[in-house]
Amino acid sequence: MINDETKKKLRELKLGELINAYEIYSKNADWTELPFEQKFQMMADYLYQEKYNNSVKILMAKAKFRIPKAEVTSLVYEGRGIDRNLITELSTCQFISSNTNIVFQGFTGSGKTYLACALGRQACKQRYSTKYIRLPDLLVEHDEEKIQRGNAKRLLKKYGSYGLLIIDEWLMDDISDEEQHFIFELIERRHDEASTIFCTQYKKDDWFDRLGGGVHADAILDRIVHNAIFVETGSMNMREFCAKMHK
Structure with a gap:
């Protein structure tokens, strides 16, 4: 004993x-x-x-996942045009070790957030530090940090350090010049150092204007796109589909 x-x-x-x-x-x-x-x-x-x-x-x-119980094994593929083999490969989280970005692009309700949270949970299982946040909420944090501290250095250090950062509702709203500069600094810190998942309704061709244009918008695009994997989530409304499944 x-x-x-x-x-x-x-x-x-x-x-x-x-x-x-x-x-x-x-x-x-x-x-x-x-x-x-x-x-x-x-x-x-x-x-x-x-x-x-x-x-x-x-x-x-x-991580504060928006969908805390999302699982790769529960994904629906039929009728969505999503490559099952690609998602299976992404679920190994090799894209994180290679500092590759992922972009989930599709209509509202097409399952972008679920996919991102499912991969985020896989990252946690492999013990990568992970964080989920909506871009509008991140920009609110930025504004509050500027008021309280006069700069966003602490915020940049915090969000720059995650092994995987999930940014949902990417470019949903217009951004100011100051917010554009903050996004650039964040993306610059993570460039070739960590992986970021972006969930957006907008195609890549629309990003430059949504980012406010100019050299910073161009630089942000370059740092995200050059090593990113784009996944179209289709037009099928997964919220409606899941609601019918649970009736």
Whole structure:
């Protein structure tokens, strides 16, 4: 038996999961007959899995996904024209390790956000720091930061550091010159350093004008598009489809 003093030491070392493992396995009648090496391996495996599960749970909570239960395995492909093989490949998250951007483009209700959140959850499972945010909300944060601190350096550092950043409702609203400059600085920080998923109703050809035009708009486009994978989500209204499925 593990005595109370040993349990206390394990908890101080943040290894309380080992106590749980021991208490679970020691109830098995065959436990005492197992060699030390096998016992050690079983407890190490239990500890690893518990630490992994906890870290993924924390990452998903911090990501603030709009659709927190989105799963790649639950995606509907029939009638949407989405390449199943491509999505399967993206779900391995190799695009993050290669700093590749993803653009989901399609009509309202076509499932862009679901796809992005599903890939975001896959990223968390591989322990990439991930964040979901709507562009309108990000720009509100920018305005508040400017009022409180006089600059957006802290915000740029925060959003520039995520392994995967999901920006939803990309270019839905007009942006000011100051917001354009902020977006440029953010994209510049993430360029070839991290991956970003963009969800938008607008085709690439419309981006320059929606970004306000000029050299900054051109620079933003160049940094996003040159290594991006574009995925058309089609015109099928997934909200209506899912509503009918659950009737």
